[in-house]
Amino acid sequence: xxxxxxxxxxxxxxxxxxxxxxxxxxxxxxxxxxxxxxxxxxxxxxxxxxxxxxxxxxxxxxxxxxxxxxxxxxxxxxxxxxxxxxxxxxxxxxxxxxxxxxxxxxxxxxxxxxxxxxxxxxxxxxxxxxxxxxxxxxxxxxxxxxxxxxxxxxxxxxxxxxxxxxxxxx
Amino acid sequence: xxxxxxxxxxxxxxxxxxxxxxxxxxxxxxxxxxxxxxxxxxxxxxxxxxxxxxxxxxxxxxxxxxxxxxxxxxxxxxxxxxxxxxxxxxxxxxxxxxxxxxxxxxxxxxxxxxxxxxxxxxxxxxxxxxxxxxxxxxxxxxxxxxxxxxxxxxxxxxxxxxxxxxxxxxxxx
Numbered sequence: 001x002x003x004x005x006x007x008x009x010x011x012x013x014x015x016x017x018x019x020x021x022x023x024x025x026x027x028x029x030x031x032x033x034x035x036x037x038x039x040x041x042x043x044x045x046x047x048x049x050x051x052x053x054x055x056x057x058x059x060x061x062x063x064x065x066x067x068x069x070x071x072x073x074x075x076x077x078x079x080x081x082x083x084x085x086x087x088x089x090x091x092x093x094x095x096x097x098x099x100x101x102x103x104x105x106x107x108x109x110x111x112x113x114x115x116x117x118x119x120x121x122x123x124x125x126x127x128x129x130x131x132x133x134x135x136x137x138x139x140x141x142x143x144x145x146x147x148x149x150x151x152x153x154x155x156x157x158x159x160x161x162x163x164x165x166x167x168x169x170x
Numbered sequence: 171x172x173x174x175x176x177x178x179x180x181x182x183x184x185x186x187x188x189x190x191x192x193x194x195x196x197x198x199x200x201x202x203x204x205x206x207x208x209x210x211x212x213x214x215x216x217x218x219x220x221x222x223x224x225x226x227x228x229x230x231x232x233x234x235x236x237x238x239x240x241x242x243x244x245x246x247x248x249x250x251x252x253x254x255x256x257x258x259x260x261x262x263x264x265x266x267x268x269x270x271x272x273x274x275x276x277x278x279x280x281x282x283x284x285x286x287x288x289x290x291x292x293x294x295x296x297x298x299x300x301x302x303x304x305x306x307x308x309x310x311x312x313x314x315x316x317x318x319x320x321x322x323x324x325x326x327x328x329x330x331x332x333x334x335x336x337x338x339x340x341x342x343x
């Protein structure tokens with residue numbers, strides 16, 4: 001296993017959609033092991049996607065199990081993931097190993113269902129919510145050539161001033 | 171490499187101020203860092219990091235020809251740049267209520283004692299002229315945890331001010 005170099009924006013490979021994995025084989029599993037080591041060495045350590053190390057394949061890893069009070073599916077390897085259901089939305093703050101020294105507010109679905117292949121090449125379905133769902137959506141965005149910068153919303157987004165409505169007769 | 175200047179410009183708000191100021195800075199070869207522009211009441215305000223001049227006074231002299239015709243006041247101070255060193259906030263506080271004297275002083279005084287370092291503060295006066303309300307939003311680092319912030323604001327909450335203290339849970343992916 002080896003920790004791989006993280007590529008950072010504006011590297012154009014981060015804005016390029018990735019190709020589906022065709023075969024789950026030894027070479028892919030070795031890459032996934034390296035990818036996981038890279039993730040665990042990073043500042044957040046809860047998610048990583050193959051394009052962040054310059055590989056344009058639809059592979060990502062999410063593991064939020066080390067955070068307290070956080071519903072999770074443990075260590076999840078996502079091969080060719082597709083989000084099949086979305087429910088609710090939440091504003092949360094995100095950063096990215098590929099975008100150092102900047103964080104911002106992003107709206108994500110609160111709950112998702114996703115389908116993917118696992119490391120045995122078997123089809124899997126996961127239900128995710130909250131922080132884990134946010135991490136998965138962030139990583140799947142990477143596979144589509146999107147960064148959280150593409151989805152920024154206002155920094156102080158939770159309380160907006162409304163226009164005063166004129167009362168009748170005014 | 172020349173040092174950084176914090177350029178402060180204020181005046182009556184009108185369209186095109188930022189465009190005019192940054193155009194002249196660009197033409198004179200200045201480099202811009204981080205900036206915060208806000209309309210406060212009817213006033214235009216901006217604080218802008220500028221690099222590339224020999225001194226802060228030089229930066230002020232560069233923008234003076236566009237600032238003066240627009241009735242803007244210019245102020246410039248030498249600062250250390252310290253870019254690429256963002257402090258990650260971990261707590262957001264929103265306070266609102268009927269506008270009255272002392273809300274900001276009481277809130278920030280209590281928060282400072284509780285170890286809260288504010289990195290962003292925005293306050294607005296909303297409501298009507300007859301019944302103004304005060305809205306205050308802050309982000310910062312709670313060095314002693316969220317609960318200590320909540321405890322520190324309990325007294326203010328009893329005075330009928332609405333207070334929300336929320337963790338900022340940054341997901342780094």
